[in-house]
Amino acid sequence: MQDQFPKTLTFTAYRGRRGLNAVADEWSVFQDALPNLRFIHCVEWVRSYLDSLVERDDDIVIVVARRNAQIVAIFPLREAVVAGPAGLRVRALELLTHDHMILADFVLSDEEAESGAFTALLAWLNVQREIAWDVLMLDRIAQSASTVRAIDAAAPPLLAKAFLCKSSYVPCAPTVDETFARVSGNFKRNLKRLARRAEESAPIEFDCVRESERLPDALQRFFEVEAAGWRGEQGTANAIKFDPKAMRFYERLVAEFGRDGRCVINLLKHGEQDVAAQFALVSGKVLNIFVIGFSQAHSSFAPGNLLMERTIRHFCEQGFTAVSFVSDPTWGHLWKPNSEDVFTFRIFRPGLKGRLLYWALLAKRKRDEWRARKNQEEPAAERSAEADDAEREAAKTA
Numbered sequence: 345m346q347d348q349f350p351k352t353l354t355f356t357a358y359r360g361r362r363g364l365n366a367v368a369d370e371w372s373v374f375q376d377a378l379p380n381l382r383f384i385h386c387v388e389w390v391r392s393y394l395d396s397l398v399e400r401d402d403d404i405v406i407v408v409a410r411r412n413a414q415i416v417a418i419f420p421l422r423e424a425v426v427a428g429p430a431g432l433r434v435r436a437l438e439l440l441t442h443d444h445m446i447l448a449d450f451v452l453s454d455e456e457a458e459s460g461a462f463t464a465l466l467a468w469l470n471v472q473r474e475i476a477w478d479v480l481m482l483d484r485i486a487q488s489a490s491t492v493r494a495i496d497a498a499a500p501p502l503l504a505k506a507f508l509c510k511s512s513y514v515p516c517a518p519t520v521d522e523t524f525a526r527v528s529g530n531f532k533r534n535l536k537r538l539a540r541r542a543e544e545s546a547p548i549e550f551d552c553v554r555e556s557e558r559l560p561d562a563l564q565r566f567f568e569v570e571a572a573g574w575r576g577e578q579g580t581a582n583a584i585k586f587d588p589k590a591m592r593f594y595e596r597l598v599a600e601f602g603r604d605g606r607c608v609i610n611l612l613k614h615g616e617q618d619v620a621a622q623f624a625l626v627s628g629k630v631l632n633i634f635v636i637g638f639s640q641a642h643s644s645f646a647p648g649n650l651l652m653e654r655t656i657r658h659f660c661e662q663g664f665t666a667v668s669f670v671s672d673p674t675w676g677h678l679w680k681p682n683s684e685d686v687f688t689f690r691i692f693r694p695g696l697k698g699r700l701l702y703w704a705l706l707a708k709r710k711r712d713e714w715r716a717r718k719n720q721e722e723p724a725a726e727r728s729a730e731a732d733d734a735e736r737e738a739a740k741t742a
Contacts, residue, residue, distance in 0.1 A: 353409050353416070353461065355468045357475060360401035361394050367408055367415075371451075374415040378453055380490060383625040383632055385451045388600035390420055390440065396592035397442050405437070405475055407468075409452075409461055417452035417461045423475070429704040437469075438481045444593055446634070446670045447511065447686070448482070449489040462494035470694065479701060480691040486511050487684045495689060502692035502702040506709070512681040513630075513668035516660040523660050526680040535646075535653050542645040546615030550654040553609045559602045562609040563594060569611075569621040570637030584635070594623060601625055612651040620647035622655060629665040631655070636673075652679065 358367050364387070371387040383389055394401055403424065409417040421437045428434035439448040452461055469477065485491045495503065517523040524532065542548050553562040571583035584590045601607040608631065612620040620638040624631050633655070638648035656667050656679070669676050672683060690705060692698035 352411050353464045354411075355465065355472075356408050356410070357472075358406040358408065360404050363404075363406055364391060364394060367406065367418075370408075370415050371418060374418070375451065378451070380454060382447075382449065382627040382630075383601070383606075384445075384447055384449050386601075388597075392593055392596035392600050393440055393442070393445065395596045397444070397589055404440070407465065409465065416456050417450065417465070419450050419465055421480075423477075424481075426481075428701055429708075432701075434701060435476050435478045436481045437475070437477045437479070439483060439485070441484050442593075444590055444634070446484060447486055447489075448484045448491075449486070450491045450494065452490050452494065454490055454493055457490040457494035458497050460497060462491075463498040466498060466500060466691070478693050478697055480689070482689040482691070484508065484686055485689065486686050491689075492687070495691070500691045502694065502698050504690040504692075504702065504705050504709075506688050508686045508688050510672040510683040511668070511670060511686050512672045512676045512683040513666045514656055514679050514681045515666050516656075516664050520657050520660050523656065527678070528680075531678055535649060538645040539650055542614055542642075542647075542650070548650065549613040550651070550658065551611040551613065552655075552658055553611065554602075554605045554607070556602045556605075559598045559607060559609060562611065563598050563623075565611060565618050566609050566621040566623055566635075566637065567591065567594075569618050569639060570635060572639045572641070573637045597623075597625065610651060610655050612647050612654070614642060614647065617642075620651035622651060629663065630668055631659045631664055631666070632668045632670050634670055648675075649678070 358364065368387050368391070375381055375385055375387065378385060390406075394404060398404060403422050405421045405423060407419040407421065408415055409419070420440050422440055424436045424438055426434050426436050439450075441448050450457075450462070469475065482491060482495075514523070517525070539548065551562075553559060567585040571585045584594065598607050606626045608622075608624040608626060610622040610624065611618050617639070619642040620636070622633050622637075623635045624633045626632070636648055636652070638646075638651070659667055669681065690702075692702040
């Protein structure tokens with residue numbers, strides 16, 4: 345398929361912070377022209393990641409594709425060594441992900457994705473000598489991402505795809521009433537009842553913070569509320585305020601996205617106390633909520649749900665098209681969201697080692713599927729045996 349890729353493309357690899365700085369201005373201009381721009385495509389997102397969550401920034405490789413000296417695609421990757429079958433050392437190229445980076449994608453338009461830019465990248469990776477690799481490990485890619493279209497167009501022969509999870513969002517209808525029409529009447533009545541309960545002791549106030557001068561203080565308030573929830577009680581290691589790298593990541597997001605209103609921290613106050621908080625980024629007309637925290641001490645009136653209701657209402661009134669939960673939280677079903685599938689992809693390098701790794705992965709997945717079926721069948725068989733024993737006991741007493 346190499347003869348099908350656009351031969352006018354040239355590729356350049358940039359490493360670490362120095363490499364990102366070298367291409368940052370071009371990247372910013374390029375992203376602003378993308379019709380499908382999301383926060384994960386932004387240079388500010390990658391810079392925040394590099395400035396906070398990365399120990400060895402030389403492991404980060406940003407491959408830039410240009411046509412006629414103009415950027416047409418950006419492929420941010422991380423070099424890693426992972427364990428393969430029988431202790432085999434596997435050199436991986438991974439998309440940039442982390443526990444606090446729930447989705448990932450390459451940076452290119454759908455048109456470039458479908459016209460062969462990824463095919464050209466694979467061909468270039470196979471002939472260049474700077475980056476050693478055996479497998480592309482592409483995780484947390486939503487169905488709507490350009491990477492999915494790019495992989496479909498390239499159709500690499502040693503490809504393994506697997507479902508990972510879902511990403512949920514509430515679409516905003518033309519009116520707020522239409523947006524909430526899909527939510528159950530019982531839940532809406534319960535929200536009103538809980539709001540009245542809260543207001544019996546103090547007023548509740550919704551505060552949407554987007555102004556750059558207010559965001560640093562709002563971020564500290566967010567950290568406190570997030571730590572006051574169940575995660576803080578379950579162990580300080582899970583609260584953001586006790587994780588210096590995670591704190592630094594959110595501080596960098598505020599600095600990078602907050603200067604032009606693309607960072608949002610929503611707060612719900614009960615009297616003088618913050619009882620719920622959300623950290624979010626704006627992509628076009630979509631609000632992407634990353635983290636939600638609430639005070640466990642005020643759980644009797646469900647402050648997290650009261651805040652979410654006000655957030656959805658506020659941003660729908662502002663003309664937004666959706667409020668995304670980014671992940672698929674267990675409580676999300678209360679808002680009757682839409683969702684899309686999120687996948688992992690493994691693309692193995694052509695050659696003997698790549699084929700062995702590919703077959704080993706397929707074999708492992710077959711074993712896992714067989715074990716899952718067996719685990720489902722065994723309880724059913726046990727229940728059937730118990731039913732037979734009960735019937736025999738009943739026959740004895742008849």
